[in-house]
Amino acid sequence: MAVQTRVVSIFFIQLVLLAVSGLNRANGAGLRTGYYDESCPDAETIALKTIRKAISKDVTLAAALLRLHFHDCFVRGCEASVLLDAAEEGDAEKDASPNFSLRGYDVIDDVKSAIEKSCPGVVSCADILALAARDAVRLTGGSFWKAETGRRDGRISLSKEADENLPSSNFNIAQLKQNFASKGLTKKDLAVLSGAHTIGVASCFVITDRLYNFTGRSDTDPALDPTFASELKKKCKPGGGGPFLELDQGSSTISDAHFYKAVRQNRGLLTTDAALLNDHVTRAYVNRQSTSAAAGATFGRDFGESMVKMGEIGVLTGNEGEIRKRCAFVN
Ligand code: HEM
Structure with a gap:
């Protein structure tokens, strides 16, 4: 019995240590x-x-x-x-x-x-x-x-x-929230970090289903602005071929809050960007950033905060890992 109690308590201590080290990992201790x-x-x-x-x-x-x-x-x-x-x-x-x-x-x-x-x-x-x-x-x-x-x-x-x-480009809002939560990130972080799509491009391939086969019945995502959908269909072929598309139409080389205006107008390119309108916290953030006069400043501040938080996920510090000599190879 005494042995059993000791085994159980060692197991319990190990569990606590594991949990604590897990927390350290998650909160970026050492950075x-x-x-x-x-x-x-x-x-x-x-x-x-x-x-x-x-x-x-x-x-x-x-x-x-x-x-x-x-x-x-x-x-x-x-x-x-x-x-x-x-x-x-x-x-x-x-x-x-x-x-x-x-x-x-x-x-x-x-x-x-x-x-x-x-x-x-x-x-x-x-x-x-x-x-x-x-x-x-x-x-x-x-x-x-x-x-x-x-x-x-x-x-x-x-x-x-x-x-x-990695979150899939077809994830719905519940899956996105779950994926971010598993990395210690909140719904606000999801709304803020999705704003990274203020710059950059995506291939036609990632929106093919949205345009041509949304529910498996050759339909288009009803959440997509119809005029925008027709513009996109002119560029993207049903098989996924076509040019790269700006994630934030007309503003894809400038980091600003314009992305949220596009999302609010149902002109967000990715299913996952549009999905921000399907949760009350993320929708409120989109609405705020697309209407407030101070949008640029608050988005900039929020983005910095969420990026710092993202940068803390599962880091190795102290004596863990190594400092690689060349980034593509372990030492
Ligand atoms: C919320 C979940 C996210 C999903 C599902 C997602 C998905 C995607 C997809 C499908 C593309 C286009 C890729 C291609 O066509 O090959 C893309 C591009 C991009 N994503 Fe995300 N993304 C997400 C979050 C983020 C976050 C958190 C960041 C950064 C903090 C980010 C930064 C970017 C950038 C900058 C591009 C453009 C890349 C380029 O032009 O080369 N994304 N994303």
């Missing part, structure tokens, strides 16, 4: 602003300079960089697993279908090489992703926030985990 102030004081300046150069040549890279950080953080946490090449062919996160259209890997590599020249082996690829996302937003006219750093890089990247963890 802080200015983490490299002593060890690599120019890290953020070098990153900004390199990213500015890339974006000045091709403004669409800003969206690509912002999306990379999101796709990193939602799979195994923000530990740069999205950047790793497959150990076995086709096996890494970047090989998973939701990641086929990720871009901007070269820019991250350029930032890493430039920083390595100043301070070798100090700055993680995971932090570079967070800094790149932050700088992408400010360089496209969006807000600036102080980015937390101190992340370390993971050593595992599995395509099936990307499939399991």
Whole structure:
């Protein structure tokens, strides 16, 4: 009996420790602003300079960089697993279908090489992703926030985990809320972070069902403004072929609150953007950001806050993981 009690209490202690370490993971303990102030004081300046150069040549890279950080953080946490090449062919996160259209890997590599020249082996690829996302937003006219750093890089990247963890473009609002909640993010974070779609593009493929086969009866999503739907049908073929489309029509290279106006007018491109109107918290946020005179400022502030929170998901800190020498390979 005594042995049983001891086994039970050891099990209980282990459970508590597991829960506490899980919480630490989730709340970004070990991250802080200015983490490299002593060890690599120019890290953020070098990153900004390199990213500015890339974006000045091709403004669409800003969206690509912002999306990379999101796709990193939602799979195994923000530990740069999205950047790793497959150990076995086709096996890494970047090989998973939701990641086929990720871009901007070269820019991250350029930032890493430039920083390595100043301070070798100090700055993680995971932090570079967070800094790149932050700088992408400010360089496209969006807000600036102080980015937390101190992340370390993971050593595992599995395509099936990307499939399991990234929200699908067909998710309804309940699935979106559930997916964000599983990462410690609220409904407000969902509404705010969806505003990342103020920049960037999507392929016709991701809206084919919305246009041509919404409920399996060759119908169009009734939540889509009919004029907008006809415009889109002219561009996108039923099989998914067609050009890339602006996520925020007419304003896809500027980080602003215009996206919410489009969503409110049923002109949000993705099913998941339109779905923000189907929950009272996310709908209220869309309405506020599309009508308030202070929309730009409040969206900018909110976006910075939610990005910092997203950047804390499942981070590795202290002695965990490693500082990769090259972002596509473990050391
Ligand atoms: C709420 C759930 C989300 C879903 C379902 C979703 C889905 C998508 C899809 C389907 C695309 C187009 C991809 C393609 O056509 O290949 C896209 C693009 C993009 N997403 Fe999201 N996304 C979500 C949230 C986010 C978040 C939280 C961020 C960043 C914080 C983000 C940033 C972007 C950006 C910037 C692009 C444009 C990329 C480019 O132009 O290369 N998304 N997203």
